[in-house]
Amino acid sequence: MKKTFLIGLAMLSLYSCQKKETATDTAKGVDSTAIDLSATTETDNDSAAVNNKTAPIDSKVVDMIRKQLTTVLLTKDLPAMTKEDRFFYYDAFDLNNDKKDEYFVGFSNPYFCGTGGCSGFILNNDGSLLNKFTVTDFPIFVGTTASEKFQDLIVSSKGILYSVKMKNGKYPSNPSVQEKWKGAVPDQSQAILDIDNKKLEKISF
Known part of the structure; x- marks a missing residue:
């Protein structure tokens, strides 16, 4: 009985660790995506600003x-x-x-x-x-x-x-x-x- 309880406790602990790691990885993935999107938006805005400028005059x-x-x-x-x-x-x-x-x-x-x-x-x-x-x-x-x-x-x-x-x-x-x-x-x-x-x-x- 005691042996069965210990095995169950070990399995529960392992499951909890795996779930925590998965959640951390997911969060990292979201952060990385957010950075990429931000960089793309900034580049697009810079290009739009250049395109909207008039040609320089002397x-x-x-x-x-x-x-x-x-x-x-x-x-x-x-x-x-x-x-x-x-x-x-x-x-x-x-x-x-x-x-x-x-x-x-x-x-x-x-x-x-x-x-x-x-x-x-x-x-x-x-x-x-x-x-x-x-x-x-x-x-x-x-x-x-x-x-x-x-x-x-x-x-x-x-x-x-x-x-x-x-x-x-x-x-x-x-x-x-x-x-x-x-x-x-x-x-x-x-x-x-x-x-x-x-x-x-x-x-x-």
């Missing part, structure tokens, strides 16, 4: 573009423009690999945009005019080939892509009369003036 470049627009490029247009018309977006890219950026200046209001697309400018690094463009949809893509030492462009007009190449020191201003681009835009082509996705800052002038 105040000196902005001042230069403003000056060119108001004193050179749009002097005849200014009297007819409303306050709502007077804003632009800009983007920078070194088109001729001289370690100096050229500046794409685009607009997205009725004064500069119509059913065919929008107008804009490409400025040299010193602010002088390199090119005008018309009936253009944004963004503009930088191609993987070059002509006259300047990168070729892939430009959309009315939803159709065109190959725009430097000719005699200028890009053709109307992409819709150029050769149609065949196939998709290459993955490595950088998007310029990607106003919607890059959330470029809207700048008044």
Whole structure:
């Protein structure tokens, strides 16, 4: 009788230890999962914050573009423009690999945009005019080939892509009369003036 009681007591003690170990392991598992979820949430929040930021701007470049627009490029247009018309977006890219950026200046209001697309400018690094463009949809893509030492462009007009190449020191201003681009835009082509996705800052002038 005493022997039977001792065996039962030993079995009860063993069962209690196993239950305690299982509960501890489970608790550890919950804690580990909670840490992982917290880390994932923090990373996702950081990514969202980056995606919501506007692209950085250079105040000196902005001042230069403003000056060119108001004193050179749009002097005849200014009297007819409303306050709502007077804003632009800009983007920078070194088109001729001289370690100096050229500046794409685009607009997205009725004064500069119509059913065919929008107008804009490409400025040299010193602010002088390199090119005008018309009936253009944004963004503009930088191609993987070059002509006259300047990168070729892939430009959309009315939803159709065109190959725009430097000719005699200028890009053709109307992409819709150029050769149609065949196939998709290459993955490595950088998007310029990607106003919607890059959330470029809207700048008044």
